[in-house]
Amino acid sequence: MERPRQRFDGLRRDPPKRRGLLPPTSRRGRGRMVPPRRGSAHEHRHGGSLRSPRLRPAEHALCARSRSAASPLPQLDAQRRRASDQARSESPGLRRSAGEPTRGGAALSAPIEGQPAAVRALVRALTRGRVHHAWILHGPFGTGKFTVAMRLARLLLDPGATPEQRRTFTPPTTGEVAALIDAGTHPDLHVVRKELAASSRVRELRERKQTNIPLELVREHMLGGGEAGASSTPPVYRTPLLGHGKVFIVDEAELLDAESQNAMLKTLEEPPERTWILLCTEHEERLIPTVRSRCQRLPFGPLSADAMSRWWSRSGLTADANAKAWIERFACGSPGLATIAVRENLHEVWRSIEPALESTEKGRFDPTLGERLASFVDEYAKRVVKDDEHASKEAANRAGMRLLGAMLGSRVRTMLAETADRRSAAERWLETARAIHDVDDGQRANINLKHLLGNLVAQWGVERTAGAAE
Incomplete structure (x- = not known):
């Protein structure tokens, strides 16, 4: 009896050379993803053929071993470690969890400060065994979104997690699983973030300024298709190498361009x-x-004063009384900002520019202040690029400007509180806050930062002197 011809639903004019393999992308569909066939997963569980396009050579060995093992979740052995290392080297998307603030055992066992509602929602989903497949963790910078995402990933991927550990998050x-995550392997x-462009297989991505997360980067590390992933199975549709599921964390998800979204x-x-996608965004x-x-x-929110105090006592950060008081005002409920303030010695930076700002507010304009502010941003960006070979100078400049904006914003918040009973004065401070925001917009439009900051200083002085004249 003649074997029926394999159908390909018009995805290709000519069938693939190997029978039964569905191409991962559609040429007529302009890169539209085609999910993997369920039959191959069924065959893997019940001892069928391992000839599947979703498995690399290293993964074949793991599947063969898991089929013959007595336990459905066999312990990680040397062979599995080698396969894990090979998979990581083959795909830059399987990268170290850089930037995770809670890496040590003590930090992981400590409670998440200041986000009780978010933690309760995740604990409820974990204990019921019904964790939704897609989450948006949104809130101000440095309030624990990525930390919580990493903890959730650990609990989802580690079969050794106990009910008590899920209940307490x-x-x-x-x-073995904790060791692999700690090692970033x-x-x-x-973890999908803009810095992955520096190690991309696509030359155009490597040359980008890392100011957004473009479609080609998302294809390479999640969706497949495009120049980087046209010949391989999309990462999101691959069989979990360790068998417990897959977690994709998109850091700074607001940088995803419209095509990517x-x-x-x-x-x-x-x-x-058993695939979970976590989008972290400010x-x-x-x-x-x-x-x-x-x-x-x-949703995540700024930490209360009590929560910040508890966090500070466990953080290991040190600062004198004056610096700590300023850092608490500057951070405004953000442990992430407080950590950066200590690391970058921002209190001393502020002490160097505060007298000039106060003089400007009194009508004595300092023509060098704009250049000094721009110099701070430039020096910060240079340190970032020096410390991280994958960092982009353009992205580091924007991060430095955000830090400067946070310092200036702290001054504006203080003055708004002092002038709350004087409507005219408060409105002028609000105008100053808008001027700070305009610098960020101008930087995105590639306007010279020195010019932007010089204009900001001039507006700062004009608003104050105009208020004094009324």
């Missing part, structure tokens, strides 16, 4: 089984409505 700090944990819609709506409003509607929202 404290993942295991020992064991867990093959089923993918639209391309993610199908995956966000119907991801593969600006939820920059995500398109169709992305937001497919995700569970998890």
